[in-house]
Structure formats: structure tokens, C-alpha cells
Amino acid sequence: MSDTQQVSGSYWLQTAPGGPPRPALAQDLTVDVAVIGAGIAGLSTAWELARAGLGVAVLEAGRIAAGVTGHTTAKLSAQHTLVYDRLRRTRGTDAARLYARSQTEGVERAAEIVDELGIACAWERRDAYTFARRPGRVGELRAEARAAREAGLPASFVTETGLPFSVAGAVRVTGQAQFHPRRYLLALAEDLVARGGQLYEGTRVTGLEEGEPCRLATEDGPVVAARHVVVATHYPLFDRALLFTRLSPRRELVVAGPIGADGDPDGMYITPEENTRSVRTAPYGPGQRFLVVTGEHFTPGTGDTRARFADLTAWATHHFPDLRITHTWATQDNDPTDTVPMVGPLHAGARHVYVATGFGGWGMSGGIMAGRLLTALIRGEPCAWSGLYDPRRLRSQVREAPDFVKNQAKVAGHFLGDRLRPGGSLGSLGPGQGAVVRVGTERLAVYRDDDGDTHALSARCTHLGCLVAFNSAERAWECPCHGSRFDIDGEVVQGPAVRPLERRRLRTRDAEGTGDD
Template sequence: MTENAHVSGSYWLDTAPGEPRPALDEDLTVDVAVIGAGIAGLSTARELARAGKGVAVLEAGRVAAGVTGHTTAKLTALHTLVYDKLRRTRGPDGAQLYARSQSEAVEHAAALVDELGIDCEWERRSAYTYVCDAGRVAEIKAEADAARAAGLPASFTTDTGLPFPVAGAVRVTGQAQFHPRKYLLALTDDLVAHGGRVYEHTTVHGLDESKPCRLSTGTGATVTARDVVVATHYPIFDRALLFTRLSPRRELVVAGPLDAARDPDGMYITPDEGTRSVRTAPYGKDGEGGEAGGQRLLIVTGEHFTPGTGDTRARFDHLSAWAGEHFPGVDLTHAWATQDNDPTDTVPLVGPLHAGARHVFVATGFGGWGLSGGIMAGRLLTALITGGTCAWSELYDPRRLRTAVREAPSFLKNQAEVALHFVGDRLRPAPPVDALPPGEGAVVRVDGHRLAVYRDDDGALHAVSPRCTHLGCLVAFNSAERAWECPCHGSRFDTDGKVVQGPATRPLERRDI
């Protein structure tokens, strides 16, 4: 990266640390157990508690500190170029249901902000999907037409607030952006006020789908519940084989203060250049010299890649350079990364975990749009669990089979890439341990055995098994974030093998070296 940008952690976490919650230390019986305290899990839990259910949320890390704590926090129903594809694959009715469900999620969040008086820097903004390549203008016009036909206030335009010309853009008015962690911390407080329980540092290892369901945890406690919601972003249970329908994608984020007069006044994304997303946020309300100094926080996202592949440092450099080129003079103060899961047929998977499931539900596959998707999932799952109805439950049902033929090309491509990593990564030559500089890691051979070895800044070696504890792919080292990553399904581990991100739930085994 440039000298001004460094992996300093998420701005959202820095500015809203939150109060710690206890780990679960005794057996517990509730109506509903929700696994995962991101926006999907907390939205579901809060809706259920308001409906009178006894709810417990089990989070392996901290509340809203995972994927939701590293988002770019755009709350919109415009999801890059989804509507033209949906009207071709799901028909006009499917596209309309998708638009309605996502738009209602935006407005549901707005109502909660007002109802609970949440100070989360809520702002209304127009959302844009743009291209600079004139050869893609027809694609943008088709998307604008499809989004408008689906019911969104969408139009085609060449006029944006970006500091460079665009060939064309879809604009959807009346969307929103906010501070996701401040919003979710307030939601958590409301959940607890209505009898809900929230436990941090409580990893779930096992699920028994008997009546009632039983969850085993890393703390040794057992949770008994009539219903279970798996909202861990990437499902931690493989019995539904959903990992075959999801492709993990990691993206980088850089941010820094920008003069308010240069605010592009909108939320922007382009599918070009490995994706570029631009927005600003209120800056300096807590004494950092922001609003009074006429500044906002510029947030630029892009460089998407499969976890465990390529040079992340070079990608940060590239993204920082792009931000500096288009917003010259911005001092990048924050840099972090986020991770999403793309479903093979575009539409998230929200509903029963598998064909035989009666009391276990899942929310996953939001494809980079987890804020509106997570809020939508909370409303949909609450309806299913409480016996209500939801107009779009069939659209998002994970058991859907009618789209299998349409999924086939993406499904086969995804599985081919997984197979390539599973076999090919084992055939690559391993560097010698002595070649590792401080701060770097690699999968090496020692006495005929493969080890994942990291050399810390003091020169000490840390060795773990290179086999991901999810399904056995070999991990690779991300030097920019100092983490081991699985390129097959996106599990991430720290340098001592502790799980940072699932679907893996068990650490990499320590090894002697």
C-alpha cells in the first residue's frame, strides 16, 4: 500500500467499540437459538423477541464485529446489475418480489431508527451503478429498465457527483447509508430489553435436529431450542451441502477524510476494474475534527478476489492508488477487508436449512448486499418461525429446485475452482522455512510433512496444520492481514490457527517445528 494506507482495522469498529457481552457458561433452554450476531442474526432475534419468543444469540466473536462490522454500509435495493438477470431467470414477478423485499428492508430499518432513536448517522442517498466503458452502456440501460419495471424509482443517467465522467449509470433515489455497528448495538440493546439474551465468545460446534433441537458449544454448555437459525454468513453446518452453491469473495476497503465540498453525494458501484465502490460518511463527530472542519469520510472498496489467492498487499496498493488518482490529496487513515458469499443463482438462501428441516433455518448468500438482505432475512425467518406468511419466502427458499438448470454453469465453475485448489495446491513446490522473512507465512515442507509456518516480527516460528478444518483444503497466507485463508470456502485463521471466520469451527492444529 501507499505510505498513507495501512491495515488499521475497520472504521466502524474503531468508532463504536460497544460493551462486551458474557460467554455462555451454563446450559440454556429457549424458544429460538440464533447462531451469529451480524445483521441477519440480530435482525432475526430482535423481530422474534418482539413477537414474544424467548431468544438467545450465540456469537463466536463479538457482536457485529464480523462481516457486518467490515461492510461499506450501503443500505439499498440496487444491487449492481441484478434486475435484468432476475427478470430473465425468475421472470418479472420474481424481479418485483426481490425489489419489494429489499426496498421494504430499507424502510424497515428507517422505521427502527426513528422508533428507537438510534444515533447511527442515518442519511438518505441515491444509489448508482455506473460504467465508464461505452461498450457497456446498453447493459446499464437494460438494468435501469428492469429495475424500474420491478418497481424501483430507477432511471438511466450520465450525470453523477463523481469527479470523473461516466458512460452511463442506473440511479435509484431514496436509498440510505448508516453506521452499521451503531445501528446493531442499539438493536442488541432493544433485543435484551425484550428478554433476549446475547452471548459472545461462544462457538457452536454441533447441532442435533431432534425435537427439541440441541446445540453444543465450545464453552461446554448446551442450548436446547425448539427452533434454530444459522446466521453465520457462511453456514457452519454442511448437511445441506450449501457450500456447493456459495462462492466466497474478499474485497478491500480504504478510507480517509475528504473535504465536504468534494463529496460525490451518492453511493456508487461499478462492475468494472475488479469492482469499485465509493461513498462518504459523516466524520469527526467524536472529536476527530470532522463536521466542524468541513470533512467527510471517503470510503472506497474494490479489488475482489478469492480468499487465499494472490498478493493482498499489491491489491491494497492498487486500490489506494485508484483512490488517490480520483480523489487527490486524501490521506487514507483506515484500511480493512470484508468477505461475502455469492450464490450460484444470484438470489440469497433464506429459509429451511435443508429439505427435511422443520425447525432449523439458514440465512446466507447475500452476494455483497447483506445489510438489506439481513434485514429482509430477519422478517422472513420470523414469519416462518411464528407461523406467519411472507410473500417472498419461495423466492429465497434454499430448497428451490426449479433453478437447478440455470445454476448449473455457475455451480460447475465453482466446484471446478474448488477441485483445482484441493488438488493443485498440494502439487505446488514448497519454499524452505529459512526463506521466510519476518511477518510472512507459507505452506512449507519439514521432514516430508507440510506445515503452515509463520515467522513473527521477532523471528519466532509458529507452525500449524495447513489443512482447513472445514473440508481439508490447504490454506494460504495473507501477508497484509497476517491470516491463513482457505481458498475453497473462505475459512480464515490467525497465525496460531484460531478461527477468525467460518465455516470452519475448529482451529488449525498446532505443530512443532
Template sequence: MTEKQQTGDSYWLRTAPDGRHPALSGDLEVDVAVIGAGIAGLCTAWELTRAGRSVAVLEAGRVAAGVTGHTSAKVTAQHTLIYDKLRRTRGSEGARLYARSQSEAIEHTADVVAELGVDCEWERRSAYTFVRDGSGVEELRAEARAAREAGLPASFVTGTGLPFPVAGAVEVTGQVQFHPRKYLLALARDIVARGGRIHEDTTVVGLEEGTPCRLSTSTGATVTARDVVVATHYPVFDRALLFTRLSSRRELVVAGPIPAGQDPEGMYITQEENTRSVRTAPYGEDGSRRLLVVTGEHFTPGTGDPRAGFDRLSAWAREHFPGVELTYSWATQDNDPTDTVPLVGPLHPGARHTYVATGFGGWGMSGGMMAGLLLTAQITGEKCEWSGLYDPRRLASTVREAPSFLKHQAQVAMHFVGDRLRPSPPVEALPPGEGAVVRVDGGRLAVYRDDEGSLHAVSARCTHMGCLVDFNAAERAWECPCHGSRFDTDGKVVQGPATRPLERRDI
């Protein structure tokens, strides 16, 4: 990326039709209200609609345009190095349930694709976790054994389709890659065809639990529902303090066409080099090219220099796939649970009709599909074998993995206090296209100078919990390093958990 170049919409958003849905304009009563129209929310809504429930999906932005619209879209039960860890922390049965829940969700989705006749570029591929440094081979061998014991078709291999040698890899066969937005737009159409409601540009700002529950929205309308599902990636309503068990991570993506002969014919990931993930997708009409998608350079929102990360990622892609023209760049965001396993189930210990799906740790495609099946079973009163594994109310695993929890809280505290002590530049020094947190009359303002030279000033305090935001110059957005909330240059919420904008200020 050049110094002033910005990242933009993902390839998935640019290449799928934009089916728009109206904002909620009047009060509504349904069996289930689903907050969030990403993969977890839409999969849950579709399953519930098919089960005969009346459902309303409420989305602050556009359907499948948030985190789901910026994913790498690998649909796999192989989640880097997870099964050996699960075997140690959850036992062999916990690892088996995790593998089974993810795999059954994938195969169920394959049936849905066939049932609805969705053209979403559904392709079977092997998934690989690899290392180039020989010191990581024994860890991979242990992971291959644990994944195989958990029920996955896993093996340790030393040869892959990558254009460079590897020291070793875990291969899991029969996994999937697809076009996520094409799939989810098809689900949305079918939800509406079955009598469901979808409302975009409708932010839910209040939740009153009870029998029934009531939601207040940014449009002034109220939604009454027996059950409510919070599927906003990071919970916008957090009665169980789940934010203490989630850490946000932002990751960069570059993509562009390569000759079909350069296709590595698999989905690859390594934790080396600050993560490198590789896959391809169909590109063009004649099959002579594929779209290379490379992901990596993860960082905490509101920290670091994403522009330098884009440069490193682009250089890596060009080194290993000579001639690739990187025509797309974007970024995505993930929430990592401190104890490895996603949080899907009742919203808090006293919840009777409120549910949550969050903490997918970068594997939201299979995780969101799994969440749709799990939450539907809980809401309709069916049994689900893996409910206990994902239950947000679990305590034993949280205590067992206390070091991760304490590390996350220490980082949050460091930002909450330390960011208030850092020096600030003078407003006059801000060049066009840049932003910074500056001191004005003893307070802190987030100030951005647009390309025409005009200043835009907003409060620097995140409306979620009061941490100071910082400027992401690559995406021209204000980001909170504590819990990942993101705002545009005028303070409008781009990504939660914040639901209120940064207040505008005069400067």
C-alpha cells in the same frame, strides 16, 4: 500500503462503543437460538423478541464485529446488475418480489431507527451503478428498465456527482447509508432489555436437530431451543451441502477524510477495474469533512497478493480524490450464490425447526434486514410473499444456472488437488511477518515467522473440508481458497465455515 503494513479494524469498529456480553456459562433453554450476531442474526433475534419469543444469540467473537463490522454499509435495493438477470431467470414476478422484499426491509429498518431513536448516521442517498466504458451502456439501459419494471425508482443517467465523467449509470433514488455497528449495538441493547440473551465468545460446535433442537458450545454449555437459526454468514452447519452453491470473495477497503466539498453525494459502484465502490460518511464535529470509503480489488481468499491490491485501490482513491489522507484500511468477505439470489429459509429439505441465512453476494445490509423479517415470519407461522424466492431448497434455478455451479466446483477441485502440487519454500527463507505452506517430513505445515523471528507452525489442512490454506500477508491470516475459512497465525478460527482451529505443530 508499505510491504510490512497490515490492515486493521474497520472505521465502524473503531468509532462505536464496544458493548461486551458474557460467554455462555451454563445450560439454557429458549424458544429460538440464533447462531451469529451479525446483521442477519441480530435483525432476526430482534424481530423474534418483539414477537414475544424467548431468544438467545450465540456469537463466536464479538457482536457486529465480523463481516458486518467490515462492510461498506450501503443499504440499497440496487445490487449492481441484478434485475435484468432476474427478469430473465426468475421472470418479471421474481424480479418484482426481489425489489419489493429488499425495499420493504429498508423502510422497515428506517422505522426501527426512529422507534429506538438510534443515532446511526442514517442518510438517504441515491445509489448508482456506473460504467466509464461506452460498451457497457446498453447493459445499463436494460438494467434501468428492468429495475423500474420491478418497482424501483430507477432511471438511466449520464451525469453523477463523481469527480470524473461516466458513460452512463443506473440511478435508484431514496436509498440509505449508515453506521452499521452503531445500529446493531442499539438492537443488541434492546434485545437484552426485552429479555433476550446475547453471549459472545461462545462458539457453537454441535447441532442436534429434533423437537426440541440442542446446541453444544465451546464453553461446555448446552442450549435447548424449539427453533435454531444459522446466521453465520457462511453456514457452520450445512446439512444441505450449501457450500457447493456458495463461492467466497474477499474485498479490500480504504478510507480517509476529504473536504465536504469533494463529497460525490451518492453511493456508487462499477464492476470495471476489478470493482470500484465509493461512498462517504459523516466525519468530525463541524461538518467540514466527510469520510471517503472506497472498496474494490476483490479476490478469492487464499489467492493473490492483497498488499498489491491495497496499493492499486489507494492509488485510485488518490487519483480521483486529490488530497485524501487514507487513514483506514481493512478487508471484508462476501459469499456469492451460484444462482444470484440469497439462501434464506429452512436449512435443508427435511428441516422442521432449523433455518439458515446466507449468500448475500455483497449486499448483506438490506439482505440481512430482509432475512430478519422472512425468518421471523416462518418461525411464527406467518405468510411471507417472497419465501419461495429465497428458499434454500429451490432446485429449478440451480439447474438453470448450472454453468456457475460447475465453474465453482471446478475451482474448488483445482485448489484441492493443485495446491498440493505447488513447490514450497524452505523455512529458513521466510522473513519476519511472512508465512508459507512448507513440506516437513512429507507433510504440509503452515508456518509463520513473527516480527521477533519466532516460528509458529500449524496444520495446513483446513478443518472444514481439508483444502490447503495459504497466507494473506496483508492481514497476517491463513485463508482457505475452497470455502473461505480464515485462521490467525496460531490457527484460531477467525471466519467460518470452519469451527475447529488448525492444529499446532512442532517445527
């Protein structure tokens, strides 16, 4: 990708635009449950609650189903790469079984909803595969197949797949699914409103006062009073339990486009090798399928995103020679240090505030599962796997200690180390380029637009103060510590930050010079 080339955008968003924006919240509101975030976890929770007869309002800072969910690979599967053998070893066989049951319920609940609402969302049943090409990983795959089978999944070890290259082995789980996530969620949103639920877009929540009722402050002034609050903002908007210390943000790239139907690998595939490669297809046109290839995971704000896009494109076109790439985009998720998502009470003292986060790249089945689990908790009903996902869990935190320490060391490295590195040069910035530069005693995030004008911002992330870095392919400022993202004018694109980067004015000699005075 060239210096000025940007990602073209998500196929899911472009093929299901969703119509005009829904209104922003304009006056104070009182409801049974306020759900913050309108991705798959938030909308699934709101729909389940409304279906149970509760009064629900969904508050979304942007557009519904347009954030992480709008950029997903959209696999609905209980097979999550190599999770079951690790769960068996670290949490025990019962935990592995509960994980399999709960994720399978997420897949099957989606199937029920598609059928009940008659949603045209390109629903297809497909087998899911975790594969490896290196013979040295065969033992790991065999152990995963055994663990997944013992957990109750229809899993087996195989050596043949539909991929256009040979593999050393793969874990195959039959009867999984894939769909068009935005069409699914737009239909869910319409039915939510038909059931009396309220949906507000362009409504950023900025404050939470816990109590009876809880009170939510919004950026533009209106206050929401709610008996219960669900924080489903991907990364916790309010983090009174310091969950961010147990989450690691991960960004991945996507290249996609049509291929001939005879080249369809007929399945959903993923490998941890080659910095992750994920493959699936979707219905397209006569004699064609739409191929979606995901990979090149990295921490936001690190490395050369354009080079990563080039590597992923080269891999995809090498193995699928007739691929005509029409769409490129990126997605982001949070990996929990102990593998299992965090769904339940926000912190140890929480009585009416809940969170859903840390889906580790598997938010489709996980988000739907979270909707069912949170509805049960709010209604005071039992759920067999509430303990497995409880954010307050303690036993697993001992086992996750090495990953926890590694994650915090990485964050500390960015927080301190990035401040010691020399700044970029203002004079060297070309159109479409950005860099963190030192101007006087301050670090500024400076972007030069295609007309040559500069946009200067404080480089301190408004979440916890780490320095942002520029993503040239997506033209965005990204925080490497906790994954907050901002546009070139500093507005929040993705949390946990809720406030924009502060704007700065460059003096003429700064804008024309090096900025290293």
C-alpha cells in the same frame, strides 16, 4: 503496503467499540429460538422474534457486530449492481419484482427501527448508482434500468453523476440509505436485551442435533435446547444441504479517510469494472466527509493482497486527491451461484432449523429482510417472497448450473492443484511473513513473527481439508475453497471452520533450513 504493514482496522469498529464483552454461555439453556451469529442477519432476526414475544438467545463466537457486518461498506440499498436484468431473464419478472419489494422492505424497516429506537447511526438518504466508464456497457446499463423500473424501483438511466470523473452511463435508484452499521446493531442489541432476549459472546457452537427440541453443543460444554434454530453465521456453520457447493467466497479491500465536503460525490456508487469499485461517504467533521472506497475483489487465499491494496489506494487518491487515508481493512461475503440469497429451512427435511446466507455483498438490506422473513416462517405466517429465497429451491438450480460447475471446478483446482505445487522455503521467511512449506511428508503453514520466532500449523483447513494460504497484509491464513480464515496461531477468525488449525512443532534443523527434506 510494506511486508510488515498490516491493515489498520475497520472505521465502524473503531468509532463504536461497544464496551466490555458480554458474558459467554456458562450453563445449559432452554429457549424458544437460538440464533447462531450476531451480525446483521442474526441480530435482526433475534430482535424481530423478541419483539413478537418469543424467548431468544443469540450465540456469537466473537463479539457482536464485529465480523462481516463490522467490516461492511454499509449501504442500505435495493439496487444491487446489475441484478434485476439477470433476475428477469433467469427467474422471470415476478421474481424480479419480489426481490425489489423484499429488499426495499429491508431498507424501510431499518428506517422505521432507527426512528422507533432513536438510534444515532449517521442515517442518511442517498441515491444509489451502478456506473460504467466504458461505452460498450451502456446497453447493459440501459437494460438494467428498464428491468429495475419494471420491478418497481425508482430507477432511471443517467449520464451525469457526482463522481469526479465522467461516466458512459449509470443506473440511478433514488431514495436509498447509508448508515453506521455497528452503532445501529449495538442499539438493536440493547433493545433486544431490554425485551428479554439473551446475548452471549465468546460462545462457539460446534454441534447441532435436530429434533423437538433441537440441541446445540458449544465449545466450552453448555448445551442449548431450542424449539427453533437459526444459523446466521455468514457461511453456514452446519451444511446438511451442501449449500457450500452453491456459494463462492469473495474478499474485498477497503481504503478510507477524510476528504473536504466539497469533494463529496453525494451518492452511493458501484461499478463492476476495474475489479469492482464502490464509493460512499459518511459524516465526519466540520467541512469534511469520510470517504469509503471498496474494491479489488478476490478469492481468499489467492494472490498478493498488498499489491491489491496498493492498486485500490492509487485509484482512490487519483480520483480524490485530497483523500488522507486513515483506515484500511477487508471484508468478505459469499456469492450464490443463482444471484439470490438463501434464507429459509436449512435443508429439505428441516422442520425447525433455518439458515440465512449468500447475500452477495448486499447483506445490509438482505440481513434485515432475512430477519423479517425468518420470523414469519418461525411463527407460521405467510411471506410473499419465501419461495424466492428458499434454500431448497430447485427450478433455479438448473439455470445456475454453469456457475455451479465453474465454482466446483475452482474448488477442485485448489483442493488438488495446491497439493502439487512446490512448497515455500522456511529459510527465506522474514519477520511478518508466512508460507506453506513441505516438512517431510506434511504441508505446514509457517509464520515468522517480528521477533523471528516461527509458528507452525497444519496447512489443512479443518472445514474440508483444502490447503490454506497466507495473507501478508492481514497476517492471516485463508482457505481458498470456502473462505475459512485463521490467525497466526491457527485460531478460527471466520468460518465455516469451527476448529483451529492443528499446531505443529518444528525441529531445529527444519526451522533453520528449507523445509523441503
